[in-house]
Amino acid sequence: MKTNSISIDGQQITFREGQTIIQAALEAGIYIPYLCYHPDFEAHGSCKVCTVRVNGSHCSACTTFASDGQVVDNHCEDLNSSRRAITQMLFVEGNHLCPSCEKSGDCELQALGYYLKLFGSHFPHLFPHREVDATHPHILLDRDRCIFCELCVRASREVDQKNVFAISGRGIDSELVVNSPSGTLLDSGLDVNDKAAHVCPVGAILIKNQAFQVPIGQRKYDKNRIDDADLIEVKHDHIDS
Amino acid sequence: MSTEQQSASNPEQLRRVVIDPVTRVEGHGKVTLLLDEDNHVKQARLHIVEFRGFERFIQGRPYWELPLLVQRLCGICPVSHHLAAGKAIDQLVGVDQLTPSADKLRRLLHFGQVLQSHALHFYYLASPDLLFGFDSAMSKRNILGLLEDYPDLALQGIKLRKFGQEVIRMVTGKRIHGSGAIPGGMNKSLTVEERDYLLKDVDDAINWSQAGVKLASDIHLADAAFNNTFASIESGFMSLVGSGGELELYHGGLRGTDRAGNSVFDHFDYRHYHDIIHEEVKPWTYMKFPFFVPLGMDDGWYRVGPLARINLCDVITTPAAEQARFAFKNQAGHEAGAAVQSSLAFHWARMIEILHCAESIKTLLHDPDLLGNDLVVTGEKQLEGIGVIEAPRGTLFHHYEINEDDIVVKANLIVSTTSNNQAMNESVRQVAARYLDGQQLTEGLLNYIEVAIRAYDPCLSCATHALGKMPLQVELLDADGQLLHRLVKNSQGEVRE
Structure with a gap:
């Protein structure tokens, strides 16, 4: 008999037809770590942080549909170890200087690092040379912190209908580029109210002149760990709306 | 760089060593002495062989990052850099006058900073020299020796420093490297609970500070003739x-x-x-x-x-x-x-300032402006900002220029210890001439030089503050520059030739 239920780490949850594993899990209050997933956008499946084991095979929880009777492993040491390594690679492939970054305390990459007990970068830092684009009067683009989740690309294309951002280059030479005559944000048409200006999970795209206004202790991840139920509920409400 | 195995089965259990590059690690001082044929000291130099490069690598960053970025210059008095940069970026956003609440919060923060930094220096680092003697047994000349022989005094110093750090924590959210100063003001005021938490200990802090002043002056006056001439x-x-x-x-x-x-x-x-x-x-x-x-x-x-x-x-x-x-x-x-x-009078003066800080903190804590919510002023953007503050170790200059896109294009920092550079060199020379002239070098003599340098509480780096383990190299050269004798003390306090 069809029950529309799956098991995650031994816990039975139900899902609705068409839901991915991560959607079903979050709706049930179960945290699966992720970076490029966002409830407002079609799944991207690129960061691989949400990798789970489904009936013994590794899959991205954001692109794999929930299916009756699936047995999903989520929180286990080998998966978290891989997630930790992926996160460490993201740290060393960019220039993530948390101590002076205004996104510190509100940054999903940093919060994920804490969640995964990432206490060092393990790999040698690559220190790539990437340009800061501060030409826009209200928005700063700091490519040092980009993790190539493409949320800004998707937001600009799907919500703002502007196609301001794209990823150019391959592999370690990838970079976030701006679609404008000058190649900078100045003449890109990006507006401070655009979804793309606010969707960045790290400190790559920031609204100017808001830095450090929230005191330490009151920032998003000062109050809640990234897997806390309160934050998952926020996502959940967001999905329903 | 070394990677121990190409494909280890348990990579997370393995140690990864990256040398990239071997830097001139902060905190290394080197003293060289030049002697004439009669072994008289003709030249003494304190070399600072570390290079931080902050002035260069903050170029290209947005100006609002500065207070958080430059405070990483130091772990002892980061608040000084935080506030000097904060004052500079006030000017960048066209603000000359903060709100009373923001101004007083910054002052409270700074008093806490100066108090804890001075307490660290006097009780943890300098007092073992002063109480046990410059050439006393090295095993004794540290905070642990102090705790053993002068437990009440050592505990007072520890508590006093903790109080200063708690002031910093209440204002910036962390004891070290918090956030507070933002362009044109501060990002939070004190809650009633935070204020009362500090008020609870402020009278003790004043009493401990008064005892500290008495101790410093008693030590100085007990042998005024020596203390007024040593490294003077x-x-x-x-x-x-x-x-x-x-x-x-x-x-x-x-x-x-x-x-x-x-x-x-x-x-x-x-x-x-x-x-x-x-x-x-x-x-x-x-x-x-x-x-x-x-x-x-x-x-x-x-x-x-x-x-x-x-x-x-x-x-x-x-x-x-x-x-x-x-x-x-x-x-x-x-x-x-x-x-x-007198260079050793630095210690006495430092303790007078601790007392001033403790008294000022009490006054401020009773000021209702600290609880106010009017914290930020805005103005017209400027392209140049200069912030100056009296850091624990002296006058500190932060000077920035930005472009129209808010990016730092030029920076000049004159850090307190830099201003004392020539003076420290002169003091080292005076000690070298008086106590090392023609002598066989010993650890005790090395410490005489350290005592002279330490009086200035220099921030060559944090290693200077490492419990008598200041890495030092003393070289005796003859008039032709030939090495006669060398003693090296490493960061573990071990002396070798």
Whole structure:
């Protein structure tokens, strides 16, 4: 008999037809770590942080549909170890200087690092040379912190209908580029109210002149760990709306 | 760089060593002495062989990052850099006057900072020399030795420092490297609970500070003849002073005197500092040599820090500290009104400032403005900002230029210890000439040099603050520059030839 239920780490949850594993899990209050997933956008499946084991095979929880009777492993040491390594690679492939970054305390990459007990970068830092684009009067683009989740690309294309951002280059030479005559944000048409200006999970795209206004202790991840139920509920409400 | 295995089965259990590159690690001082044929010291140099490069790598960053970025210069007095940069970026956003709440919160933060930094230096680092003797057993000459022989005193020092750190934590969210100053103001005020938490201990802090002043002055006066001559040099002084000539740590005009005590400038607007202070570069050290422009390079060097401030101010606004200042300036055998030139008097002056900080913290904690919510002022953007503050170790300059896109294009920092560079060199030379001249070097003699340097509480780096483990290399060279003898003390305090 069809029950529309799956098991995650031994816990039975139900899902609705068409839901991915991560959607079903979050709706049930179960945290699966992720970076490029966002409830407002079609799944991207690129960061691989949400990798789970489904009936013994590794899959991205954001692109794999929930299916009756699936047995999903989520929180286990080998998966978290891989997630930790992926996160460490993201740290060393960019220039993530948390101590002076205004996104510190509100940054999903940093919060994920804490969640995964990432206490060092393990790999040698690559220190790539990437340009800061501060030409826009209200928005700063700091490519040092980009993790190539493409949320800004998707937001600009799907919500703002502007196609301001794209990823150019391959592999370690990838970079976030701006679609404008000058190649900078100045003449890109990006507006401070655009979804793309606010969707960045790290400190790559920031609204100017808001830095450090929230005191330490009151920032998003000062109050809640990234897997806390309160934050998952926020996502959940967001999905329903 | 070494990777131990190509494909290890348990990579997370393995150690990864990356040397990329081997840097001149902060905190290494090197002293070289030049001797003539009769082994008389002809030249002594304190070399700072570390290079931080902050002035360069903050270029290209948005200006609002500066207070958080530059405070990483130091783990001992990050608040000083945080606030100096904060004052500079106030100017960048066109703000000359903060709200009373923001101004007082910054002052509270700064008093906490100066108090904890001074307490760290005096109790943890300097007092073992002063209480046990400069050439006492090295195993004793540290905070643990102090805890063993003077447990009450050591605990007072620890508690006093903790109080200062708690002030910092209440204002910035962390004891070290928090956030507080933002363009045009502060990002939070104190809650009633936070204020009351600090009020609970403030009277103890004042009492401990008073005991500290007494201890420092008793030590100094117990052998005034020695303490007034050891590493003593004649120098000019510089510090901020308030509009009424009062001791001022957060904001004021610059006052400078020559070595005879004559005024070189007074109530000088620090935004024009470049008219009165230039820096000389020498090839043998990464630290520059600032000097007063009107006096020239040879005569224009000066000292900053507690000794300069207590010498230069006309009055201290808190009563107990003012009483202590009076005793300091009128100590027996000292010419009334003249500057105290003894380098070891830095310690006494430092403790007077601790007392001033503790008293000022109490006054501020009773001020309702600390609980206010009017915290930020806005203005018209400017392209240049200069922030100056009296850091624990002396006058600290932060000077930034930005472009129209808010990006830092130029930075100049004159860090307190830099201003004492020539003076520390002179003090080292004086000690070398008096105590090392023609002598076989020993660990005890090495410590005499350390004591002279330590009086300035220099921030060569944090290693200077490492419990008598200041890495030092002393070389004896003959008149031809040939090495006669060398002693090296590593960061573990081990001395070898």
